[in-house]
Amino acid sequence: xxxxxxxxxxxxxxxxxxxxxxxLESEAVHIFREVAGEFERPVILFSGGKDSIVMLHLALKAFxxxxxxxxxxxxxxxxxxxxxxxxxxxxxxxxxxxxHVASVQEYIDAGKLRERPDGTRNPLQTVPLTEAIQQxxxxxxFGGGRRDEEKARAKERVFSLRDEFSAWDPRRQRPELWQLxxxxxxxxxxxxxxxxxxxxxxxxxxxxxxxxIELPGIYYAHEREVFARNGMWLTAGEWGGPxxxxxxxxxxxxxxxxxxxxxxxAVDSDATTLEAVIAEIAASRLxxxxxxxxxxxxxxAAMEDRKREGYF
Amino acid sequence: xxxxxxxxxxxxxxxxxxxRFATAGSVDDGKSTLVGRLLHDSKSILTDQLEAVExxxxxxxxxxxxxxxxxxxxxxxxxxxxxxxxxYRYFATTRRRFILADTPGHVQYTRxxxxxxxxxxxxxxxxxxxxxxxxxxxxxxAVAALLRVPHVVLAVNKxxxxxxxxxxxxxxxxxxxxYAASLGVPEITAIPxxxxxxxxxxEPSANMDWYGGPTVLEHLETVPVSHDLASCKAxxxxxxVIRPQTAEHPDYRGYAxxxxxxxxxxxxxxTVLPSGRTSTISGIDALGEAxxxxxxxxxxxxxxxxxxxxxxxxxxxxxxxxxxxxxxxxATVCHVADQPLTVGQRVLLKHTTRTVKAIVKEIPSRLxxxxxxxxxxxGQLVANDIGRVKVRTAEPxxxxxxxxxxxxxxxxxxxxxxxxxxxxxxAGDSFAAEAVKTVADDEGWDF
Numbered sequence: 100x101x102x103x104x105x106x107x108x109x110x111x112x113x114x115x116x117x118x119x120x121x122x123l124e125s126e127a128v129h130i131f132r133e134v135a136g137e138f139e140r141p142v143i144l145f146s147g148g149k150d151s152i153v154m155l156h157l158a159l160k161a162f163x164x165x166x167x168x169x170x171x172x173x174x175x176x177x178x179x180x181x182x183x184x185x186x187x188x189x190x191x192x193x194x195x196x197x198x199h200v201a202s203v204q205e206y207i208d209a210g211k212l213r214e215r216p217d218g219t220r221n222p223l224q225t226v227p228l229t230e231a232i233q234q235x236x237x238x239x240x241f242g243g244g245r246r247d248e249e250k251a252r253a254k255e256r257v258f259s260l261r262d263e264f265s266a267w268d269p270r271r272q273r274p275e276l277w278q279l280x281x282x283x284x285x286x287x288x289x290x291x292x293x294x295x296x297x298x299x300x301x302x303x304x305x306x307x308x309x310x311x312i313e314l315p316g317i318y319y320a321h322e323r324e325v326f327a328r329n330g331m332w333l334t335a336g337e338w339g340g341p342x343x344x345x346x347x348x349x350x351x352x353x354x355x356x357x358x359x360x361x362x363x364x365a366v367d368s369d370a371t372t373l374e375a376v377i378a379e380i381a382a383s384r385l386x387x388x389x390x391x392x393x394x395x396x397x398x399x400a401a402m403e404d405r406k407r408e409g410y411f
Numbered sequence: 412x413x414x415x416x417x418x419x420x421x422x423x424x425x426x427x428x429x430x431r432f433a434t435a436g437s438v439d440d441g442k443s444t445l446v447g448r449l450l451h452d453s454k455s456i457l458t459d460q461l462e463a464v465e466x467x468x469x470x471x472x473x474x475x476x477x478x479x480x481x482x483x484x485x486x487x488x489x490x491x492x493x494x495x496x497x498x499y500r501y502f503a504t505t506r507r508r509f510i511l512a513d514t515p516g517h518v519q520y521t522r523x524x525x526x527x528x529x530x531x532x533x534x535x536x537x538x539x540x541x542x543x544x545x546x547x548x549x550x551x552x553a554v555a556a557l558l559r560v561p562h563v564v565l566a567v568n569k570x571x572x573x574x575x576x577x578x579x580x581x582x583x584x585x586x587x588x589x590y591a592a593s594l595g596v597p598e599i600t601a602i603p604x605x606x607x608x609x610x611x612x613x614e615p616s617a618n619m620d621w622y623g624g625p626t627v628l629e630h631l632e633t634v635p636v637s638h639d640l641a642s643c644k645a646x647x648x649x650x651x652v653i654r655p656q657t658a659e660h661p662d663y664r665g666y667a668x669x670x671x672x673x674x675x676x677x678x679x680x681x682t683v684l685p686s687g688r689t690s691t692i693s694g695i696d697a698l699g700e701a702x703x704x705x706x707x708x709x710x711x712x713x714x715x716x717x718x719x720x721x722x723x724x725x726x727x728x729x730x731x732x733x734x735x736x737x738x739x740x741x742a743t744v745c746h747v748a749d750q751p752l753t754v755g756q757r758v759l760l761k762h763t764t765r766t767v768k769a770i771v772k773e774i775p776s777r778l779x780x781x782x783x784x785x786x787x788x789x790g791q792l793v794a795n796d797i798g799r800v801k802v803r804t805a806e807p808x809x810x811x812x813x814x815x816x817x818x819x820x821x822x823x824x825x826x827x828x829x830x831x832x833x834x835x836x837x838a839g840d841s842f843a844a845e846a847v848k849t850v851a852d853d854e855g856w857d858f
Contacts (some may be wrong), residue, residue: 115674115706116637119429119508128698128710129669132650136723136764160698161710164663165655246499253498260830269496274526274747276835277821278669279761283830297510299501384458 120306124157127294129278130257131161134239134292135168137282141239141292142199144228145171147183148357149314150243150295152190153303156312157294158241159194169241170197174228176220176359177204178338183357186315199235201227218339219362229265232289239282241292247299251403257296263287267407300355301380308373319376320353320368331364355380427503430636433512433527433560435551436537441568445537445606446500446513449628452613455502497523506632521554521780521795522747525835528558529821532636535564535627536587540573540603544586550780552587556594557743557797557841559817562634563591564600566627571605575618594842602627643707645673646734646811646819647727648763653712665696665712666721671763671818674706675713675727682733683719684726684809690717707818724765726809726819734819736807740769743778743813743843744800744824744834746792752800752824752833753791760804760836762822768805769824775799778843785843792834799844800836812839 117125134141143158145151158167173187191198203223206212212223232240246253256272258280273281282290295303307314325332325348326341333340335347338360352365353376370376436442450456468474500511512527514520528534534555538548555563565587573579584601591599602611603622610616613628625633650668675681679692694714695705705711713727721727728734740760746752752771760769777789777798792798802824813820824834 113635113637116428117709119427122429122708124698125669125708125710129650132667132669132710133764136651161667162651162653163696163699163712164660165653165657247501250498253500254496272496273832274497274522274835276526276529276747276823276832277818278530279763279821279823281761281823281825281830281832283759283825285829297499297501299503299508301503302508 120302120309123298123302124160124306126278126297127154127157128161130280130292130294131158131241133280134241134282135162138239138290140235140237141169141241142172142232142235142237143167143169143241144243145173145187145198146243146357147173147179147187147190147315148243149303149307149318150245152312152314153298153306154241154243154294155190155194156310166195170199172199172201172228172231172235172237172240174224174231175200175202175204176224176361177202177207178220178336178360180315180317180334180354180357180360182315182317199231201231203227217361220359221362224359225265232265233263233287238284238289239292240289241294243295244293245295245298245300245303246293255293255296257293258282259291259293260284261289261291265289267291269403269407301377304373304377304380308377315357317354317357320351320371322349323352323365324348325350325352325365332366333362333364334360336360427505427507428636429508429510430533430631430634431510431512431531432533432535432631433514433524433531434535434537435514435524435527435554436535436568437539437545437547440537440539441606442513442537445535445566445568445604445612445627446511448606448609448612449511450500450502452609453502453504453628455500497527504628504632509631521550521797522745522835524551524554525558525745525747528554528560529817529835531558531560533562533564533631533634534560535566537566537568538583538587540567540569540579540583543583544590546781548587549590549782552591552596553594553780553783553842556591556596557745557837557843559813559837560596562598562600563596564602564627564630565591566606567601567603568606570603570610570616570619571608575603575610575616577619577621580622600624600630602630643673643816644732644734644811645675645729646671646763646816647675647713648765648819649721649723649725649727650764651723652721663714664718665714666727667710667712668764669710670705670707672707672816673729674704675711675729676704677702680730681715681727682730683721684728684733685736685807686720686725688717688719689730690715690719692716724763726763726765728809734809734811736809738804738807740802740804740808740810740822740836740838742800742802742822742836742838743841744792744798744836746794746796746798746834748826748831748833749794750826750831750833751791751793757827758802758833759825759827760802760808760822761825762808762810763819765806765808766825767808768827769802771800771824772803773801775801776843783842797843800834802836810838813837813841814839 203220206227244252254269256275284290324335326345332352341347353368354365370379434442498513500513502509514524514527536551567580567583580603588599603619604611611626615626647670648668649666653665653667655663677692682689693716695702696712697705754771754774756771758769760767777786777796811819820838822836823832826833
C-alpha cells in the first residue's frame, strides 16, 4: 500500500481536471446560486473595486440568460475616486441593475458620525452599512473579501452568520462541511457571503485577464498628484490631503486596491496593461493590504476588531 | 513597460490545477513549522507579513520570529498560543495552486479536522519520529478514513532527532500503513522529514540517502486530483431554475447546478428524482458556452427536451444509474455542535440542495476513535462524538452511499430552532458501523 515513490513523475492530471480558475469560478457560481435559492433579499456589496467587479461578473454568468436576481449596495465614503463612481454608474445602467447607496457623508452631515482626527473614513463605513442592511431587511450580503487578504479573514466562513447588530463572533462560527452551506438565520439576523473566499489576488487578476473584464483606470499605471504619508502615496484632493508639511509630486503610480482615498495608497508602477500588472503582482514581495491599506496597520488585530463590529 | 515575460507568464500561471489538502497533527508534532516552511519555501510569505510577525514576536519577548503567528489569526489564538479554529491558507508553485485547511490538533477539536477533511483531496498526518504512532495519530487516520480523503500522507517529522535512522522511519510507516489500510484509506504515502531543518519538505534531504521518494511538496504537486469519470455515476442536484421570461427568451427554462459527480451528455436519457419523471438532456450551458459534455465539479445549466415540473432540491441522473430514494437514512455522523443530539429530536436534514424535516429515530452506537471501540445506545451524541444514527425524513431523498459519492452521500443535521449545524452525516456503512451491524432491512438499502 505504501506508494513511497510511485506517484512522482506520473502526475499528469486527467483531461477532466479543471484548471484552478475554472474550479474557483465553478465554486463561486455555486455559492451565488445557493443564495438565490435560499434567501429572500440578497444584495451584493459593490465598491467599484476589482473584487466586487469580479463578483458581479460571476453573478451575471451564474444566472444568464436571466438578469442577476440581486440588487447592489455601495457604501459611499464621500472620498471616492471619481473614475470609480463613473464606472459604478455605467455598470449599473448597462446591466439594468438596482443600486442602493449608503452615504458616510450624509451620516456626518446629520451629526450621526464624527470625522476622525486622522481623516480616515474607512472605519466609518460600518454604521451606514449595518443600518442599510437593517433598513432594507437584506438577509444575505455578498462581500468580495478573500481569505488570503488578512489573517482574521483566513478564519472567515463562506457563509458567515451575523446577529442583529451585524457582529461577527469568530469563536461561534458554524463549521462549514463539504459544499453544504447552512444559511438558516433568525429574523433580524443576516448572512455575509464570500464567494471569492478561496481566490488570491493573483487569481482575481488572472480571471480578469481571461474574461477580459474592464476595470476603472486607476488600476493601471497613470500619472497622478500624490504625497507621502506613513510610507504610502496618497492622492491629493479635497478630502484633506496634503497637510502643510506634506509635499505634492506627480508620479507614475497605480492602485492595487480601491477604497477610501484617505487610506488607500498607490504603488509606484509602470504597468499599463493586464499582462504587466499580473507580472508585477507575481513578483511582488508585499501583500496588497500591507502595501496599500493604512487602516490595517493600526493594530495587530485591526481587521478582526472591525469585523466584530460589522465591517465586511 | 515590464512586459518582458510576455504572454508566457499568464499561460503558465493559469495552466495549473487546484489541490485542496488538510493537515493534522498533535500539538507538539511541528505542524505549524511544517506549514510555515511550505509557505516560506514556496515564497508565499511576503515581506510585510514577515515583518508583522517579527514585530509581534518581539513584543512577546521572543527573539526569533514565531511562524505560528502567521497562521494563528485570532486575538484569542495569539493570546493563548494555540490554534482554535480551521484557517485556510493559499500558496502556489508553477505546477499547482494549493488550498490548505490548517486544522488544530487538540482532541476536543475533532470537528475541526472533520471540517477540513470534508473538502480535502489529501490529508497530511504528522507524527513525531521519537514517539511513533500514538492515539492522536490513530484518531487522525480514522477521521481521514471516515471522510474518505482519497490520499493520505504520513509525514514522519523530527527525523533529525533520531539521527535520520531508516529503521525508525520504516517501523512507523509500516505500523501506520497497516492501521490506515485496515480502515480503508486507499492510498498512503510515507515521507521522512524534518520540518525544522527543512529535510524532504521542499528540498530533498542530504541526510537521508536511503529515502528515494518525493519531498512533501513534490508529492503535493503531482498527486492526481481528479477521478475517473467512467466509474462515477452522474449526479446533478438542481440548485435554481432559470426562467428569464423576457422577449428574447420567452420559453427558456434552464436547471442550474454544480455537477456533483460523473459527467452529463447532451442526448442522454435522464430521470428526475424524487418524482421519477424522465426526459432527455437537450442542451448544456457551461457558463456561457454550449457544450456536449460537462463533468464534476463544473457549474452548468441544463435544459431538457420535455417541460417537466422540476424545482430546487430535485436530482437529475442518467436513467440507467439513478439512485433509489428513501426516507430512512442510516449514517455515521460527527457531532459538531455544543448542544447534544438526542433520540427523538426533530431536526432538519440538508442533502445537496434539498432541506427536509427529519426525526432522529435511533442512535445505535458511539465510536471511540482511540481504539475504535463501540458503545451501544449512548442515548445522545455530544460535541466531537462520532456515532451511528438512524433518521426518518418527511420526504424521500435521492441519497447515495458516502463511499460512492462524497457529494451526494453527505448531509447536515440542523437544529430548526436556531439554525445551528448539529452534525455532519455520511450515509451508508463505514467502519464505525462494523461492530453493531444489524440485519439489513429490505426497504431499499443496498450498501
